[in-house]
């Protein structure tokens with residue numbers, strides 16, 4: 570079962586093969602184009618939060634990270650420093666409430682059981698301001714092994730998210746890390 574105990578066990582035993590050790594290049598590319606440091610930004614399933622630390626280094630003022638597992642959040646708080654501007658929330662994404670201008674997706678969707686996908690889009694929609702944006706990366710590949718990560722494909726994503734979002738961008742990533750090359754889509758969505 571993919572619950573708090575499962576994920577905390579993975580962090581406690583350093584079984585975190587998903588962790589890039591640095592900001593994901595597609596997200597870095599996207600963040601580098603953002604102009605407004607006052608954006609209210611959420612990163613759900615943030616893990617070690619490399620994207621949050623990058624946002625902080627770029628001067629963003631309202632960064633919230635959320636994870637069901639506590640260990641990576643404690644580590645991230647330390648890394649963000651005494652004057653850090655990263656708010657950490659140790660909670661289940663589906664129980665979190667708030668309003669954000671931007672939500673970033675980086676290997677969170679693929680960590681959820683596929684039965685949760687409809688709820689994922691619905692809850693993302695609830696958390697976003699009417700003028701908000703959901704942006705990030707999704708796998709465009711089926712994995713041989715049982716997940717997580719769970720794979721998927723562009724056609725299914727387009728169908729699933731249609732009741733909740735307009736697609737501004739959904740296209741193959743040109744700047745994935747080498748092992749993920751040709752298996753990722755970069756997307757940017759606006760709420761309906």
Ligand SMILES: C[S@@+](CC[C@H](N)C(=O)[O-])C[C@H]1O[C@@H](n2cnc3c(N)ncnc32)[C@H](O)[C@@H]1O
Pocket residue numbers: 571576577587588589613614615616617618635636637638641660661662663675676677680681
């Ligand atoms: C594959 S990891 C990705 C972590 C990070 N985004 C990265 O790329 O390194 C998935 C993360 O989602 C978290 N997670 C899984 N289910 C969750 C849920 N329902 N609510 C909040 N976080 C969850 C896990 O604890 C884990 O940190």
